[in-house]
Amino acid sequence: MNENDKQLAELDSYIDSFDTKKGKLIVSLHKAQDIYGYLSVDIQKHIAKRLGIPASKVYGVVTFYSFFNTTPKGKYSIDVCMGTACFVRGSADVLEEFKSQLKIDVGGTTEDGLFSLDSIRCVGACGLAPVVSVNGKVHGRVTRADVSKILDDYKSKEATA
Amino acid sequence: MRINTVEELDKLAKSLKEQKSAEIIIKTCAGTGCMSSDSAKILKNFEILLKHHGLDNKVSFQPTGCFGFCEQGPIVKVNDVFYVQVTPKDVNEIIQSHIIDGKPVERLLYRDKTTGEAVKSFDDIQFYKRQMRIALRNCGDINPESLEDYIARDGYKALAKSLAMSPQDVINEIKQSGLRGRGGAGFPTGVKWEIAANSAGKKKFVLCNADEGDPGAFMDRSILEGDPNSVIEAMAICAYSIGADEGVIYIRAEYPLAVHRLETAIKQATEAGLLGENIFGTNFSFKISLSLGAGAFVCGEETSLMNSVEGLRGEPRVKPPFPAENGLWQKPSNINNVETYANICPIILNGGAWFSKIGTEKSKGTKVFALAGKINNVGLVEVPMGTTLREVIFEIGEGIRNGKALKAVQTGGPSGGCIPAECLDMPIDYESLVSIGSMMGSGGMIVMDEDDCMVDVAKFYLDFTVDESCGKCTPCRIGNLRLKEILEKICAGNGEEKDLIKLKELGEIIKDTSLCGLGQTAPNPILSTMNYFMDEYEAHVKEKRCPAGKCKDLLQYKIDPTKCVGCTLCAKNCPTDAISGEVKVAHKIEQDKCIKCGTCIQKCRFEAISRG
Incomplete structure (x- = not known):
């Protein structure tokens, strides 16, 4: 498994561990930002698919909270x-x-x-x-x-x- | 360790108390402030050096939560002796001199500001003398990551006592105490619990608002870092009284240490059976989870917070229905802030009547303030309601830094106002602060001196609220932006007299028409500064002058030709070559080239340059 696959597998297994997907968007975003350091459009789309909600809603939440960044940060x-x-x-x-x-x-x-x-x-x-x-x-x-x-x-x- | 009955709890508490009283205990502050100045290294050195001296079995050392005296950190306490500004290098001397030779290390003791004498004991320090610690009772005294330490301080005894009472009796006790919400608005806590208890529905929630977003306030963080179990236990008591079985603590992701300590405390309490199914062998079951915020000030508003817990944008809901009837996941929910919960256990243990004797007629108990800004003793203070601002600032805080004059005290954060020096003798309670145009807020208290420009401060807060407005309602989204634009215009020297009228009118309209507390209070910093410091606004508008010398666009640097000796130092250092003049002849500043950086004033040795 290369680095990308590993990161994605970590995120997916985290999302799969919920007993319900209701209300789990913000925690999933926290996890994704922990793994990747930022939330790219691709990752936002991926999370949307996994949680079964529209990508626009994910984007709406990401841009609402200042803790989430959509571009990589410096070292x-x-x-x-x-x-x-x-x-x-x-x-x-x-x-x-x-x-x-x-x-x-x-x-x-x-x-x-x-x-x-x-x-x-x-x-x-x-x-x-x-x-x-x-x-x-x-x-x-x-x-x-x-x-x-x-x-x-x-x-x-x-x-x- | 599992505690199944009240008797087991009592027995454990008794044996822990005996054990603790016999020990020499070294306590090192491990709050965020002290951790930022190397207290982790101090702890490490204690561990290594106690072992080296063969004392690790006789002396115990532990991290604690915040002592509150952040100005003097890192703080180390050896039994009652209080050491300040300790560095990792001092650890060996403390062990050698204090522990082995029995002589406290004189040079590390706190020195009284007026007498200059070393003060050995915690209780004799001016900063602590006037305080009364109820919510902060265990902060700085126990290891926040040890359930045993909490139990040795009568922890979970209040829950045991509550479970032996009827839910209504618990509510009555809280009502009798007169406790009001410490998050800002001051709603009576007992009444809130009663409404939630009377709401129909099998599923109910207990929430804790730990989204302390007020810039410059750190009361709640210190309680969570220093005594997380006090909040957990109180939430369980609340759950029992309203009939809930699930709790959520909504906490800022920016507080990693507090998150860690809460997680540890919840885990330990669950393992001990103090959370979970059939607590103390009763039918009462209760579990708590954490929900991390993501940096949105508006989530401190209760309905926005609930939306955020549900994974949505943190936008406020229209009230009514109130959360007590229709809250998290549309279920009846009770929500209080951290400090409110921290007061619950002492009320249950000592009785509502005891608590209601402290404070003023309508505001009972104590209030924790985060004292910061231009004050000598920055830190956390807890004082009975009714204490005056003067006592807090000049006795506990020991006055203004660098001998400057106090101009204003800001309370209530972006929702509050600036209180001028002439109101300092006002006793602090919910009503009195509102009557002078500010509010209690969560407890931030920022002291400002003569160098702070009140127009600039108002602009600072407006910047904040404009940035944090969620955008749902128009008055807050657009109105506050217009207010900010007017303030920017004034600070840039383009203000007109009619702008002052507009500021007031628009401010009042935003207060009246905004959807939630954020918008309804956002104009307060402007309105209160206009009320007390109108002369500063007028100076900006009419004379294009900033009396405090803060607003750069209004500043002019001038060289006094009678003082200037023509040494050329200022001209050499000016980054824009705005200063010209011949050697030994008075220099001049070309105003259109000057960027007002202040370098010339710093360089001039003859005090020939002035700013105004």
Whole structure:
């Protein structure tokens, strides 16, 4: 079995494990995103077929929830917290700095596929505000000046890997 | 371990209590905040080094939920001694000095801000002194992944007691307590349960709203991470009183740690027979499942939440019918938020009368607030209703960062408002907050200082609600977007006086005509800031000036020629070459080239550059 088949088999066996297919769309999407990292149109169609619901309905749900992405993310996913606590401590400036250094907009991915940038709502680590999370690792009390250091750390990790 | 009867529970609780009191216990905060600053490594080091010193049998160490004092994290507690800002390197010293030599490590103790003296015990710290912890009673004290720890703290005793009462008596106890919903609107919990109990139908559901979407609020997350069983037990009590046999906890997928702790707690409780069939040998059966959210703020609204559990777009339903009659899968359902459930067990154990003595006339008990923003002590605080904002901010929170002046306190998140400094002595309860144009909300409390622009803050919240509006009803979908456009216009310096009138009128219409709570409260941040900080709006519109210096389009950087010595440092560092001038001659900024980045102010050593 190649990688693609394996991934598909994992998703299918998950969907087949439900005793009823009623109400299982969102959990199936969570599972698919876990496996693939994002939800392509093909995968959305596949899930629709498996659950016996129209593809338009699947698309409607996918685009409703911000947790689901329809395009692949970068290897390092940078999330700048834009919760109120971080906002009043300057996270908007930090986000601007990431945008200008990475030359991408919020929701974008760098051309080399290394970084993607998003703003998120409150990680809950307000004591460390403003907070930036890179692949779930939280960097606290980030200032504009820290941005290039954070990026360099990940870039050098990549160079030595 | 399976607990079949109430007697077995009591026996187990007694032996666990005796065992715990004899031990030296090292507790390390493993909440999201402290985990972000290396508390996992601290735990690992305790494990390795206790073994190295041969102490692993005498001393136990455990992760706990959030202590609440996030500003000082990571936190380690050795019995009663409270260590702050601990690093993994400090672990050896704690073991060597405190555990082996019996001398607490002075340098890691919390220092009182006013006296500068080291404070050893948890209870003597200013931050904790005025708090009263009911919902947070076990947070930071027990290992959230241990059912035994919870049972040693009288866990599941309230469920056992409830099962010996009639369902109506349980409801009466909750009604007598005066407990009101902690999710924001403050509906009496006992009344809600009674309506669900009286609804016809064999199949009913108990739901827990753990979709804490309010940015800057983390009360519910801390309870779930620190004491998941308190919510599970309360849901079982609710299920018994309304006649339900199935529960669903709807939780944000963005809270992986809380999800993990809940899964662990549900598994352990099921294995112990505290969830499942015939609990404590009675006819009562109850099971709980988790349903993961997917990042939509509107799902905090109860009917949207139910749609989302059903796998649909999280759009609100028209009410009535209310969920108590027609909720999840069209069955009668009771839904409360996390903090509401966290209050249930103490009410059952101590009685509704006990709870109703705490708080104000109409708002009973305590409220947990997530204190954040420009405050010295960021963290979670639980205070009796009726405590004033001044007490919370200046006594528990120990004032504003960097000695600045307080401008406003924001409560209620995107649905609430900004409360000005002159209202600080108002006792906090549901009614008083509404009367000053804000609301309790779920408990986010963000402190803002003189550098925060109120127009900019209102715009920030509108950005949020426009982004999160589900689009089902027109006033919220279109109306809020128009409000946001007007605010953007004002912040860009293009505001006209008639815009201020429009903001108010449109805001009121959106409140009156939106379908659900999101739209009905979305204009509150604008209306409350217009009410208390109209001078700032007028400065933006009439004078094209941002008094707080936040709105970039309205800022002008100027060089004071009497202070400028012509050192050229600012000109050299200006990224757009907007500054010109000869050496030793006062410089000038060309306004059309200036991008207002602020570099020149940072570089100037003579305080010659001002912004305004």
